Amino acid sequence: MRSIMAQRGDSTAADPASRTLVLGVDAARRIVQCGPNAALVLGREPAELIGRPAAELVAEDGKADLEALLEALEAGQERRAVLTVQGTAAGAGATDAVVTAQPMVGGVGEGSLAGLLYVRVALPPSERYQDPALMRRALMDDPLTRFGASLDLDQSAKGLVDVIVPHFCTTASVLVLESLVAADEVHSESGSAVLRRIAVTSDDGNPAWTATFPIGEVLIYPEGTPYREVLDTARPVHLPHVDADQAGDIARKWRRRPVGDLLTGGSMVLLPLIARDTLLGFIACTRVPGFRRFDAYDVEIGMEFAARAAIVIDNARLFSRERATALTLQRSLLPNRLSAPSSVEVRHRYLPGSKLVEVGGDWYESIALPGARVALIVGDVAGHGVRAAVTMGRLRTALHTLANLELPPADALHVMHELMIELGEQEPHFATCVYAVYDATTGTIEVASAGHLPPLLVAPDGSNGYLAVPPAPPLGVAGGQAIESREFTVEDGSVFVIYTDGLVENRGRDIDDGLARLQSIFGPDTIDRPMEDLAKATLDGVYADHHRDDIAVLLARLRRLPEDRCASWTLPADPAAVRRARGLVRARLDEWGLGDLTDTTELLASELITNALRYAPGPIELRLLLERTVVCEVLDRSAALPRLRHAADDDENGRGLLVVSQLAHRWGTRRTAAGKVVWCEQIVPGVDPDPSEPVSTWPGENHHRE
Numbered sequence: 001m002r003s004i005m006a007q008r009g010d011s012t013a014a015d016p017a018s019r020t021l022v023l024g025v026d027a028a029r030r031i032v033q034c035g036p037n038a039a040l041v042l043g044r045e046p047a048e049l050i051g052r053p054a055a056e057l058v059a060e061d062g063k064a065d066l067e068a069l070l071e072a073l074e075a076g077q078e079r080r081a082v083l084t085v086q087g088t089a090a091g092a093g094a095t096d097a098v099v100t101a102q103p104m105v106g107g108v109g110e111g112s113l114a115g116l117l118y119v120r121v122a123l124p125p126s127e128r129y130q131d132p133a134l135m136r137r138a139l140m141d142d143p144l145t146r147f148g149a150s151l152d153l154d155q156s157a158k159g160l161v162d163v164i165v166p167h168f169c170t171t172a173s174v175l176v177l178e179s180l181v182a183a184d185e186v187h188s189e190s191g192s193a194v195l196r197r198i199a200v201t202s203d204d205g206n207p208a209w210t211a212t213f214p215i216g217e218v219l220i221y222p223e224g225t226p227y228r229e230v231l232d233t234a235r236p237v238h239l240p241h242v243d244a245d246q247a248g249d250i251a252r253k254w255r256r257r258p259v260g261d262l263l264t265g266g267s268m269v270l271l272p273l274i275a276r277d278t279l280l281g282f283i284a285c286t287r288v289p290g291f292r293r294f295d296a297y298d299v300e301i302g303m304e305f306a307a308r309a310a311i312v313i314d315n316a317r318l319f320s321r322e323r324a325t326a327l328t329l330q331r332s333l334l335p336n337r338l339s340a341p342s343s344v345e346v347r348h349r350y351l352p353g354s355k356l357v358e359v360g361g362d363w364y365e366s367i368a369l370p371g372a373r374v375a376l377i378v379g380d381v382a383g384h385g386v387r388a389a390v391t392m393g394r395l396r397t398a399l400h401t402l403a404n405l406e407l408p409p410a411d412a413l414h415v416m417h418e419l420m421i422e423l424g425e426q427e428p429h430f431a432t433c434v435y436a437v438y439d440a441t442t443g444t445i446e447v448a449s450a451g452h453l454p455p456l457l458v459a460p461d462g463s464n465g466y467l468a469v470p471p472a473p474p475l476g477v478a479g480g481q482a483i484e485s486r487e488f489t490v491e492d493g494s495v496f497v498i499y500t501d502g503l504v505e506n507r508g509r510d511i512d513d514g515l516a517r518l519q520s521i522f523g524p525d526t527i528d529r530p531m532e533d534l535a536k537a538t539l540d541g542v543y544a545d546h547h548r549d550d551i552a553v554l555l556a557r558l559r560r561l562p563e564d565r566c567a568s569w570t571l572p573a574d575p576a577a578v579r580r581a582r583g584l585v586r587a588r589l590d591e592w593g594l595g596d597l598t599d600t601t602e603l604l605a606s607e608l609i610t611n612a613l614r615y616a617p618g619p620i621e622l623r624l625l626l627e628r629t630v631v632c633e634v635l636d637r638s639a640a641l642p643r644l645r646h647a648a649d650d651d652e653n654g655r656g657l658l659v660v661s662q663l664a665h666r667w668g669t670r671r672t673a674a675g676k677v678v679w680c681e682q683i684v685p686g687v688d689p690d691p692s693e694p695v696s697t698w699p700g701e702n703h704h705r706e
Contacts, residue, residue: 023117029054029070041121058083069101073115076103097121129292138167139305153316157199160309169285171202171209176281180317204288212258222253230270234279237270240293265289269299271306275314339368343440345557347535361388362500362552363396367403370679372440372561372627375403378498378554379433391429406670409435409448410485420476430476434498440561448485450475456497462524493527496556502549565626570619581605581622588624600663604680607656608634629681629689637675
């Protein structure tokens with residue numbers, strides 16, 4: 001079976017920068033079939049190759065590599081290598097080629113076809129870009145679909161130049177309006193518009209192209225240059241031949257000398273990128289000397305490609321603008337400071353979704369509450385984009401208000417659920433949320449959850465587990481069971497971790513594996529590790545996930561308030577309790593070295609106790625806390641909350657809470673299981689009552705700049 005076979009179309013046939021010869025090799029490793037273009041690839045006629053050993057195709061230094069390819073054929077494997085091939089006669093030229101060995105099924109015995117060798121060599125410069133139909137097919141078919149699948153501006157531009165070089169030119173760069181890169185609205189721009197070069201590539205091996213036309217450069221092209229002309233006219237600019245004088249003139253006006261050397265003798269066409277009647281930028285295409293010059297038909301093919309590429313660029317622009325808007329909105333709605341009692345250390349991590357995923361609705365919150373307590377919250381609104389960010393802002397604001405009203409976690413989430421039901425009448429919404437309140441005076445934490453993943457509690461010895469919080473459906477999902485809370489006793493120094501599902505779940509990992517990974521982060525050294533290190537460790541390995549969802553993590557190291565900063569007394573329901581309370585307050589403030597606050601605190605305690613004696617049955621508890629402020633609390637057994645009112649001139653009572661509101665820095669009430677607490681606080685001289693540090697930057701910001 002020795003023959004000259006017709007040229008077969010392989011996967012490289014659409015590549016205008018190369019030419020492929022197909023050779024058939026038998027079991028004896030001799031050439032038994034040859035394509036008709038042997039003279040174009042190897043410089044020899046097909047008849048001269050038939051019957052020759054395949055080893056004669058390559059020089060001595062390449063025989064071992066060819067032998068490996070032929071052995072792969074015998075083993076039924078496909079292999080590829082870059083070899084220096086040569087003709088079979090003296091004086092035949094040598095050239096580098098990509099040789100692919102492809103086995104044939106059933107090729108057994110001498111003379112039978114064992115496999116095919118595809119020998120692909122680069123076209124000489126004079127022969128590239130000769131076939132317009134081949135160029136059009138290479139530009140318009142699969143490559144456009146491939147790079148158009150990305151909604152990232154930089155990736156789209158990189159894919160664009162990788163297609164146009166080498167199929168259309170030897171060097172190309174993409175320049176777009178700077179306002180487009182900044183995700184602003186693009187308006188009608190003049191030739192003096194500010195541009196940014198977002199992609200450059202060349203295949204002539206000259207590094208001067210990327211050095212002279214660097215990626216990321218922001219510039220305004222000078223008047224009198226072809227670059228300015230394409231911006232002024234929004235029409236293609238065709239320079240069939242750039243002579244030395246013309247190239248030098250461009251270089252002088254641009255004040256960039258290397259431009260003259262690179263453009264001299266070449267051919268150039270500038271293709272405007274126009275989408276929805278708006279100029280977005282242009283593609284600069286160049287063929288260096290030795291290649292066929294651009295003609296009018298090339299310009300037509302290039303403009304057809306540029307028109308489709310402009311749609312891809314515009315889609316990426318619109319996506320970038322919407323994502324930047326949602327990200328900016330989301331960041332503005334997230335807390336700019338976290339507060340907690342002095343005995344509680346809080347750290348957070350927030351990471352937006354990757355650029356392939358829209359911005360979501362994750363949020364976190366840490367709110368210091370009166371009485372050395374802190375509300376710790378993490379939530380996740382379903383969906384992505386601006387709507388999810390807006391809904392997140394609504395919920396966070398509402399929940400912040402409910403926390404300051406000191407509603408218990410379950411009650412607060414119930415109110416949030418009703419709010420989500422109301423919002424769902426206009427547009428369906430639902431969200432998950434976990435809400436915890438830690439009391440640093442008792443060492444207990446009360447947790448409620450609405451459809452959220454369970455919190456992780458890490459003991460000081462490193463043992464950890466997920467808390468069994470009563471399940472409830474997400475906020476906004478009607479017909480579910482009631483939201484309940486559960487109280488847990490916490491060892492001093494424990495770490496409490498709440499998070500969103502993006503931390504433990506992705507496309508390639510089951511959620512159970514993610515939960516196990518989170519547990520493995522916290523070991524016996526947890527109590528000694530800095531909180532910042534623990535926060536960083538939670539995000540290890542997530543940055544490389546290109547389909548990552550939003551991630552919000554809140555960690556709190558929970559410690560009780562020192563015993564010497566908390567004093568509590570039970571007083572009988574007797575008017576004499578007021579005088580006793582004054583003595584107790586005076587003695588405790590003297591111990592704390594706060595004698596300057598004695599008179600005011602005695603008066604405040606008297607008014608609060610008098611109010612409790614008047615309206616509540618049973619004994620009364622008085623408590624003083626020294627935190628960043630001095631807090632005075634009176635606990636009684638009445639669930640009725642006092643109301644501030646202005647007494648008339650002839651009223652004999654009703655002025656107690658008015659006095660409290662005037663003298664205290666803050667005051668308020670909250671219900672308890674047995675009654676209520678009325679509290680007030682005073683500023684300690686020389687101590688900032690709100691030392692929470694503002695969050696100037698969020699972790700991961702440098703990874704997601706738009």
